[in-house]
Amino acid sequence: ILNVEQSPQSLHVQEGDSTNFTCSFPSSNFYALHWYRWETAKSPEALFVMTLNGDEKKKGRISATLNTKEGYSYLYIKGSQPEDSATYLCAFLAGGTSYGKLTFGQGTILTVHP
Amino acid sequence: EPEVTQTPSHQVTQMGQEVILRCVPISNHLYFYWYRQILGQKVEFLVSFYNNEISEKSEIFDDQFSVERPDGSNFTLKIRSTKLEDSAMYFCASSERPSGLAGQGQETQYFGPGTRLLVL
Secondary structure (H helix, E strand, O other): OOOOOOEEEEEEEEOOOEEEEEEEEEOEEEEEEEEEEEOOOOOEEEEEEEEOOOEEEEEEEEEEEEEEEOOOEEEHHHHHOHHEEEEEEEEEOOOOOOOEEEEEOOOOOEEEOO | OOOOEEEOEEEEEEOOOEEEEEEEEEOOOOOOEEEEEEOOEEEEEEEEOOOEEEEEEEOOOOOOOEEEEOOOEEEEEEEEEOOHHHHHHEEEEEEOOOOOOOOOOOOEEEEOOOOOEEOO
């Protein structure tokens, strides 16, 4: 059974703060790591798909890094805004014959206070 | 921007009843998925589907579950005889190419907003 863990479970920050959270995943049989942003009552929004060790991706104020050898990815938000409040999900995709079976972490709930 | 849609947004049913959850994937996508999230738990994979066949399914996806692409646009999940433990948010997703095969590691799965199913 694959184990994908995210920490912290929840986070409260003030507007303007920078923040980061972690996704841990198996370091063997890695294929890809997906990050999603999920606001209540909306569709989870794809942020990044990361595949290479050392990958760093950026989308506006959000960036992510990947370390496949040690099995972790960090998501960073620079200058948090209230509209960044959401649950951030990571999902691991194993190699081999997996037809897109994503294994999710439990999510980090971010609340940005004005 | 194209999006995955799901209907209904909420459904309440009695234990033992059949339910059909509907999804309209993004129009040029060929690979389809169902996931669910039981309240307080992780999002978990149910099934992937391509070319009118199941590609992969989890142990959750037993004989009570079935999927179908009845026409060129809809993708459905049927639960034949619902149980209390089937209460969850059910998400449909689609991708243009398979997410897990060689050379397709960058493929994004696009999710719908979910159907919240409550079994009483």
